[in-house]
Amino acid sequence: MTIVPLRIGGGTRLKILESLALGTPVIATRKGAEGLDLVPGRDLLVADDPAGFAAAVVRILGDAELRAQLSHNGRQAVEARYDWRMIGQHFNDFIEKW
Template identity: 45%
Template sequence: TVVPIAVNTAKLLPVARAPQSKNILTLGTLHYPPNADGIRWFLNEVFPLVRAKVPNATLTIIGKNPPQDFLLAASQHPDVVHVTGYVPELDEYMQKAALVVVPVRAGGGMRVRILEAFSRAMPVVTTTVGLEGINAVPDRDVFVKDTENEFANAVIKLLMDSQLQQQLAQSGRKFVENHYDWQVILGKMNDVYVQIHQGNA
């Protein structure tokens, strides 16, 4: 039996997003190569496609140790790309954003930040690799896209439709409450311990 990671949905409450915002948020430990690679792919390949359809779209990249090319992009386009470095509190950034992108293309493990974004009722666009280990339903709880065009189109669709943002956000929140809240996980762990005790595991 595998017991998945959990989040405290009673503490990670939905944020009051700005539905008309055109800001896209992405976050992660930026010296971890899979995180940097995925965000670099989004910044260089996907984001220009988004801007072609939504010219006022902006990107905020949060995380410690941002690579030099991220900082360069922010310095060259200060009104478009924002690189914050590490921030202790995400709420104010989430409140200004329309959605979260998790453009991971390699690397193992479950993306806790997807569960945290679900818990905050943030719409999420990610990849098949990004969603590994999370049993969310694509197009109901989260958008899962793997090519530049598909990923860009999902982001564009959300930026242009605040009602769709709300549907995805509410569905993601409900999903994490029902499947990945720590009290739900503790119940599963208790079942495992009972099985072990009974010799049935």
């Protein structure tokens, strides 16, 4: 499991994308997942305070089905939206329209 407790920051959240690509469940703050095309509760869990993070960790550790769903859904989301082949295709489409 990957925990991303960002409260401030900018840039691409590569640690989240890399973790999801590996099938690792992610718990992040809203700020940590900001700008990513992911659905909280489906692709990752979101928590914005220490108690929320603790509850999410316990939930993932105690629920094998949830762990498997987050692993599967997160990986699928990354492959569908952030895989280099998809990024390259979006770039080519942009250039052709321009």
